[in-house]
Amino acid sequence: MAVFRRLSSTHLASLLGIAFVSMMTMAVFWVMDKYATFRSESDAMRQAYVAESRADIRAEVIRAVEYIQYSISTAESRLRKDIRTRTLEAVAIAEAICQEHHPHADPEEPGRLVREVLRQIRFNNGRGYYFATRLDGVEMLFADRPELEGKNLLHMQDDAGRMVIQDMIRLAREQGQGFYEYTWTKPGAQGSSHRKIAYIHYVPCLDWFIGTGEYLDDVHADIQEEALHRLASLRFDPGGYLFGSTTTGLPLFTNGQITRGGPAILDLQDPHGAFIIRDQIAAAANPEGGFTEYSWRKLTGQTPSPKVSYVRGVPEWGWIIGAGCYVDDVEYAIANKQQALLDTMRRGLLHVGLLLLAVLGLAALMARHLARGVRQHFEVFGAHFGQAAQVRLPLRESALVYAEFRTLAREVNAMMAREAQAEQALRESEDAFRRLFEGSSDAILLMKDNRFVECNQAALTMLGDVSRQAFLDSTLTDISPEQQPDGRRSAEAAAEHVAAASSKGSHRFDWLCRRADGSLFMVDVSLVPITLHGDSMLHVTWRDVTARILEHDQLEQAVADRTRELQDANARLLALDQLKSSFLSTASHELRTPLTSILGFAKLLRRDAARLGDTLAASQSQACGLANRMVDNAAIIISEGLRLTRLINDLLDLNRIESGRMEWHDRLVDVASLAREVLDFMRGQLDAHPGVALSAAIDDDVPSLWVDPDRIKQVILNLLTNAFKFAPQGLVELQLRSDGEGGVVLQVQDSGPGVPPEEQERIFEKYHQGQTAITDAKPQGAGLGLAICRQIVEHYGGRIWVESAPGRGAAFIVALPSQPAQ
Template structure:
């Protein structure tokens, strides 16, 4: 039956209908509530806005009043005789006070602000006058101190020139800087008092002047009103000064000057005291104006507070009436809702629920074939159909579980691995036939009956059983646990156990479950493999020992070769030295004989043809001697260079150089060789902006000369070309020497860089050696020393191209020197 045909008005629809009626009442109540609260909000917004604006303005004005008053206080605390700065700061304070009128305050506050501003102007004027008086007092104070210092100096001069005071210096400290006057010792006590009288009086004068300075220097309003103490001290000082007239005319003049200066100081002090008194009176008036303004603002704030309280009382009344209305409306609506919901719950919930519970109890009892009958057309009908469907599904699931259990049992019985279940205490729950077969039992039942304690009866070591149990308890699972078990026939076998724990709903362990695999055959194979490995280790040790012996022999041979190399180097050095000395003499004498023969004998021999012919042969033989001597010298130099490089005794003067300059010098060195053969043209292409390289300049010149010299030797006619360029991608400098000479066979391209190697460049009978065979070998040694490489390319009959690469100098290397 379709849902549309069976189901009528749903429970949800019925409940919604009742709820709609209740909600209508709530809506009416909400409208009234919103109206009341809207009225309250309007009253509150108007009152608060007005009162807050007034209080905010008053608070701002009060703050500005306080700032102005504090600014005047700062002028007193930082009192300065600078009248311009005082007047400027005072004008700023007055302007700030008058700016309060722009806030549009109440009329009472406007009157208070105007009075406060007038008081400020009076105070500022009094402050400027007091500043001037303070400057006058400071100037007069300086004059008084200067006059007193001069008086002190005069008294000191008089006392030092009087012999009566030369031996006694005990009581004449005339100033605070520690002035000591030596006087003669008196012959009587009266004389001693007479000597001490000027010093005592002068010390008293200074103490009183310092005290008067202290009293007058405190520029505060309280002390400025009563300057009598300071003026009395100045009077006492002025009265004491005539006492010094007895010390002489000079001291009397200085005393009168000091008295005049003190009179000026007293007059300035009186003026300063009068100014400060006026200033104190003005400050009292300013404080009174400020207090009056603050009292006016406090009255306005009190009035605003009363207005706010009245509004609050009105709002409280409206809230109380609204609260009562909401309470009674809510109570009525809740009563109606509860009565309606009780009726519907009894009709459409309680009765069907009892029938549903009876059906569920029937299902729990296992009666899956008896359907639930409610005969309703609402949601309870859907629940009825769902329960009946659940019963049918449970019936199908139980059938599937029984089938799955049958399949599991088949796997359990027919598995090739042993499957077991056991308690943590070592007692079997179950075991499959494979498990019994592995342990040589006739059946699983026999195994379960006889094996009461697995750890003691089956494990050869109870420690292994305890380790297995501890692993399961700690991790819940053990994989590949290898141990030995004892079969029924007492045969010990190796097995591998995989096991895990089975827990109940509370998380407690029910039992262990796992599989057992017989790995005895694998263990036997592993033992055989261990034996083989031990034999291999023995063989490796023996072979290692033999290799060690051979290595020692090779090391000894290497030491011998090293000694031979050192001996070779020493021999070459000695031989070269022994050969150079006679060679130098032979070359020198042969050139000298050739020069003298050509100058003295050859011209006279031209008259006789036979003599001229013999003279020509003599010249030719002398030239052969010189050329062969020079060739032998070059051979010695090449051998020495190669020996130094190979032995590491070559001195490398590495520096950052300009490759264009070095290669140009090499070209200049071989230019004569090319000039002597007009059939060969030398072409040079060297860019000016080649990057610097770090090499020994002499060694680079040696490489370039060798390559150019070889190219010239093996190029009867044609061109020799020298080029250089920067390979940016590889960060190297590439130098190349190309010629159009006889070329080199491909199989000889590597041999030409070996020591003492020369290849045939023409017919065997005509081609004879043209050098030592060391030049290219030395070039390769030099290029390899700098981490570069050198190679040759050639086509026989078309020429040879020799190229070498050198790395560029590091970026931090110093730039090459110019020239």
């Protein structure tokens, strides 16, 4: 059995006798020892510096987090103390007003003064306000929602089903004062489940409880703002500072600057691709916090340096607080030590190099002999690989001497066998892909440099059975009309779609194509960039959607037809409304003409009957009685004619206001004098209402307004006439005062049965005749007086509303703001 020589054995035998091995080993060990000592000392310096720095930044972060947690723990007690103090201040104001009130004056006056004083008070950056509720559940003051004042809120519940007002009344009755917690709506925030704490205090002189509340969310927001400013200003050691962000990757503060509200930093990376904020969020998820490492620029340079940061979370706020230090500050001392080591190593290696030259000379002679044998083996391999390009033949191992080359030959033969198997599998895979490619009902194509280089049969069929040779190497614009349905040129649109697919990774759109016979069809196109055989291409898929587009167009046409029908109907309704207004104007004028004649002749009849009665009174008593009846009947005709005239005038006024044809004769008007004129006129009408007591309270400081005096007089007259109707046996009072801002407030109060809550808005609608709170009977009238009042008041930018409780009468209030001179 032949013994073959091993290449490794030959090489080892040639080098055993050479001292080169020993010397190189000694040199390597010497260098390694020096370098190991240097590494050990350097690592010790780094570890000491990093450990000290880590301890420092951890201590600073823990102190900051403890400060925040202490602030959070005191938030609720801080809230309770604040709202209790605010409530006691309001109670003191209310009690002082009650003490100054004269016992014989208006009993409602203290409540009104308390309500007006507390309504103006705001605190806590304008979000704090007072509320007051009578113990029967009627809201007396709701500064944030004045529309609820005067309404009974006993039924009001929060999201948990608590009867808020009933619970507060019970607390006021049983304890006189105390805290109450519930959930409520919050201005500027969604939902109604915001936790709120209120403090109420019972005021016996008013039979009210007064209170205020605060949302715990708002207190936390204030504390957060304080914490941001304090932590941002903290400094430690030379250049040390705190930074903060949220667990969702939003900035809070850094390096003395508050960055809250800035862009998200969740995906912030260092130059090595580390996600800085994501790593900090993961470390802060540990209750004890944690350290993170990354690279970042120093404040005094532009080159990124390694940095260690310690972060800790504040779960209650979703905050992360941290501080960091640069670990390469110690590298300056280490670099000096490294330079000294390099100088020593250079001198030692110089001596080793001289001896190495001699050793290399001897080794070269030995290697030359070995190389000759190796070259011969490589020539055998080269000749085999040259033949393998045409014919796959196994490599002959018998031609090789060294065992290593024989092993290599066996591996080459095995590799050639596996390659043949892989080629066979590839051919089978290509056949399967081609069958799938050609069998698809959708068109599949490949584009390179904006030209089609491959397609399946479905694409050729869609294009009108064109030949593959004629189609390939064409562009998308070659098989498209000049313009697409959106008006863009096909060439420009195609370039934009290709660019979109390249930038986004995929792109889908509708495209109008042209068949070989010139007919058009719509396809749904999908573009996906791919790499095939090292070339960048686009994988294109088409699907014919012409039928779907046609259905969509038919639906749009149906919608357009229906829209035109609705527009025509709306035009007809507008014409009918205009016809109604014209009819009202014409009918009113037609009614007024005979009414004028009726009233004229009725007055003549009454005058002649009165003269006849005076003439016959002395001699003929029967004729005198007849004359008196004629006088009474004529008076009835006149009264009813005047009432009908007022109705017609109201109809005309309302029609003019609504149609914009009312003429407004504005001038500077003394509203107080105008009110007194109306009062004098109404007192002259008291003979027809013997059970009504009319009084007035007109302040001396009522300002003048730039308004139409006839229209304002009409408002006052309508409100007083309305009060006479509903209080035929009682008190009617007119109040006029300044609103403190150049405007006036007019109030007509009656002692009638009141207006039900469900009617308090509807009574201002035209033609609506309101019902009283006691009976369902409807009063006389056409339901126009209050509607005209609202139109006039709103013309001047004012408001009119009613405040009423069942059985306690009604107060109609008009607020007119200051008007600029025209």
